[in-house]
Structure formats: C-alpha cells, structure tokens
Amino acid sequence: QQQVKQSPQSLIVQKGGISIINCAYENTAFDYFPWYQQFPGKGPALLIAIRPDVSEKKEGRFTISFNKSAKQFSLHIMDSQPGDSATYFCAANGGGGSNYKLTFGKGTLLTVNP
Amino acid sequence: GAGVSQTPSNKVTEKGKYVELRCDPISGHTALYWYRQSLGQGPEFLIYFQGTGAADDSGLPNDRFFAVRPEGSVSTLKIQRTERGDSAVYLCASSLLAGVGTQYFGPGTRLLVL
16 A cells, blocks of 8 residues: 555656646655655655645745645745756655654656756 | 765675675664665665664564664664565665654665675
C-alpha cells in the first residue's frame, strides 16, 4: 500500500516557468510534510516542510500548498532555473509513535530547459 | 565533518557474500536512520536508532539484514548472504532528536550484487 502518491513522474519546464508537483497521502495521522531535493549521486536534502496547521508556506521561490481536507499537498517552484533540475520527493511522517519514520513518494524528475 | 558521511560510496559484491556499510552521523545527533532507495523509487525506511538501541527495525526486509550502533554514534548496516535483489542505494540519515527537526541524509552507498 503506497501511503504517499506523487505525480507527475517527470516534468519538463522552461526556464522562468512554474514547476508544480503534487502529492496525496492516506494516513490522516501524518503531521509533518517535507519536500526533499536530490541531485544525481547525492543524498536527499530538505528543501521545505509544512505542518497541517497552515495551508501555505513560502521560502524564496519554493511554496508548499496544503489541503488537509483533500489530503493533498503540492510544491510550486516559481521562476524555475536550470539549476533546479533534480529529483523531488514529497514525504510525510507522524502518526502516533512513528513520528520519526519518513514515508516518501516515488519522486518527480524535474528538467528545466535553458 | 559537517554532514553525514557514508562509506564506501560504492560496493560491488557477489551473490552470497557478506557486506558492511558504515554511517557517520552529524556530531551530536542522537537519532540515526537507515533507508534503502531502489532505482526510480523514493527511500524506504529500514531501521531507526535512538542512541545505541534499535528503537524500530520494522523496515528490515528479512533476517539477513542487521544494524548496530554500539557507541551511539557510528552505525554499521550488515547484510549476510547478499542477493541480487539487495542491489540499491543505502542511505543513512541523522537528526538531533527522534521525530523532531530535519533528517539530514548522507550521500548513500551504492550496492551492486552480481
């Protein structure tokens, strides 16, 4: 059972455009939703995270939108740059005694063309 | 070092052999996690340490996998009688406290079982 579903699998955007990646979760006990960025040959690095008590969080060009009732959250990358080309993973944790265990989506390969 | 380090960066072994993968967490981080990332997938939780003890090993796929953290810092993931299906990137992460704050990932060990 996949607890965090991520789409699209891949995304191509022109420089300066907006990249949007979507995730949906099933476990209503999840209470922490991070996005990780991973470059080839590197480990995932935290990009931005949100808790369900807010509907939006913005850090620079990166924004998370969160819809608790729909159990969905999305990452928006404004003014996308070639350097943003990477694989992006949404994740979630929480749920009683398992608040340390991150559950990841399958990832989105983002390519930003110059 | 400033971040999580993992050695070796790459490991090629033959089916049936024993391997050890090492993780050096960020200094002072009490929580340590192992994840496994198969090609084209997001990381999957294997085991979590709080201090020296394995607080949750529910993600270990079978009894060929074992991990230790004898002094509450460095951890070793051990795989006995390796199988081709064990080929993946093994990621280690650490956080200051369990369930609190960011999990910082290392670059991973790429294991290939021939």
